[in-house]
Amino acid sequence: DAKTTQPTSMDCAEGRAANLPCNHSTISGNEYVYWYRQIHSQGPQYIIHGLKNNETNEMASLIITEDRKSSTLILPHATLRDTAVYYCIAHNDYKLSFGAGTTVTVRA
């Protein structure tokens, strides 16, 4: 898996969009970008994934740069329940490699 770099932590105001960056400058052509989150030691929750194109689902949007060296996860309207550790993973096989992630704190 390509190494990913994420900020250690970030705060976000409730109701505002949360933009979570991820750098994966060594990503290879067949590696997908996956995002998971872990809320207070619960099991990791799948959020979204993409290869080249931007993706959107009911939880979030994923913006991948044209050179695929970085991406941004967007939570459009953050709520207190979005407080969690967010993991960005670049991989193309079954072994997910979880780094330290970004601890996101949503404040009222």
Place this chain on the structure above:
Amino acid sequence: NAGVMQNPRHLVRRRGQEARLRCSPMKGHSHVYWYRQLPEEGLKFMVYLQKENIIDESGMPKERFSAEFPKEGPSILRIQQVVRGDSAAYFCASSPRAGPSTDTQYFGPGTRLTVL
């Protein structure tokens, strides 16, 4: 559609005892993965199984740990003669398929093992 089920959610064992952790994958999923999360650390891959086959156990300690996914029933992660260092959260994930391309893994709630 029920998600990945794990039980027990919490397990306390004394040093030297055996721990058995069970995982029922999502309906229609035939691929199971086990991960371990030590305190204050990220999840680490342990083993990947399909029905009746261990595909990759490269992340699992060579001694005391074993895993199976029988034709019928849940996947079992077994830890023999537990030591305090085995205290961790053990997560199971499942996917409908796996291969050269990725397939989304869905995680269970985990089993928190405490070794006294």
